[in-house]
Amino acid sequence: MSSHAQLRPPGRLTVVEPGMLSLVQDRGRPGYAHLGVGRAGAADLAAMVLANRVLGNDESAPVVEVTNGGLAFTCDVPSFVAVTGAPLPVKVGARRRWTHEVLSVAAGEVVALGMPHHGLRSYVAVRGGICVPPVLGSCSTDRLSGLGPERLRAGATLGIGPGRGRLPVADLVVAPPPPDPAEDVRLPVRLGPRADWFEPEALRTLLKTRFEVTPDSDRVGVRLAGPALPRRILSELTSEGVVEGSLQAPPGGRLTLFGPDHPVTGGYPVIAVVRERAMPVVAQLRPGQGVRFVRG
Structure with missing residues (x-):
């Protein structure tokens, strides 16, 4: 069993506000087209991988894909969080932060995502990865087939896996910005x-x-x-x-x-x-x- 699918994860993430659309995603489930099942997975795989790298997770660890911001959540244990993809303001408790940096989050502290200035989808990773039961080897939500976890709603809880090794030394990560909506x-x-x-x-x-x-x-x-x-x-x-x-x-x-x-x-x-x-x-x-x- 993978580290992000343990039966008793050491922590829990609780959704306070789900935003417009927040889904659990990983690399998806390739290889099942003959059964009528698509890959699904993170729409912006590069952003998902980067979020996990920032925290020292396995690159394929499940994350939360957030469309147009608005997600707010707490962790019941002290946690490290990274947000990548579409750049947006992030509040950790009363502190104003940003995307593409390591966020130290105290137990019970609310992490709230604003609205993106450019782009559409942001990715929230927690050190240790998100723990949900896999379906056909993946934790991804497939909106067409209905496989995987349901869209996140207020009050939903997700397991947080154990972190492995040392946290990478990186306060801020430079990433290519999403396309400017004013340009073709x-x-x-x-x-x-x-x-x-x-x-x-x-x-x-x-x-x-x-x-x-x-x-x-x-x-x-x-x-x-x-x-x-x-x-x-x-x-x-x-x-x-x-x-x-x-x-x-x-x-x-x-x-x-x-x-x-x-x-x-x-x-x-x-x-x-x-x-x-x-x-x-x-x-x-x-x-x-x-x-x-x-x-x-």
Whole structure:
């Protein structure tokens, strides 16, 4: 049994305010697509890994993914906490702190996250990791399949695992900032696997047009407002496997960029796939933000 799934964790984290959406996430559960189960996991894996590194946790230790801030919690034992991802103000008791630093938290002291200035998702790690029962080898919440822990609500408690080794010597960690919402984000893509289902003008439109993130975006997919991409082949596509980063183009509908909770199969052609290295940027896109696709 892993260190973050012990039956009697030495501490407990209690949610005071859950914010808009707070979920337990880790690296996800790859390898189950044949069973109809997607990977899920942290939308911004880089931020999740960094939060754990700051505290000396295993990089895969579960954390809390917080969408648009607002989470408040206490720990019933003295704890070290790190918040990464979208930068936002943090209060520890009466003390004003910030993201990307080691926070020393006394037992019963309230840690409260404000709203992010840039980006969308922040990650809260506690030294020792969050302890919840794994499902198919992962503690991640999958919003599409319903696997994993429920979304956090006020009064919910999570176990805190034991810390291993020494706390790393790092007061402040420098991390790349999330994209500025006032600027268009450029996402590298590779065309296909169904680019040949579209007219040549559709490919030119994809690579030369500004799309905009819509408010109905979520962990399943980022919905993008923009021009329709005309198809050359109009027949229906037999459902086939899709991956995170796929750009699915329904006829006359909004282009959808699949996120970590995407379905494992899709019935609309995928015109291109966003490169894996850019997915942490996708995780931080906010409604109204502009997106441009480039080959790369």
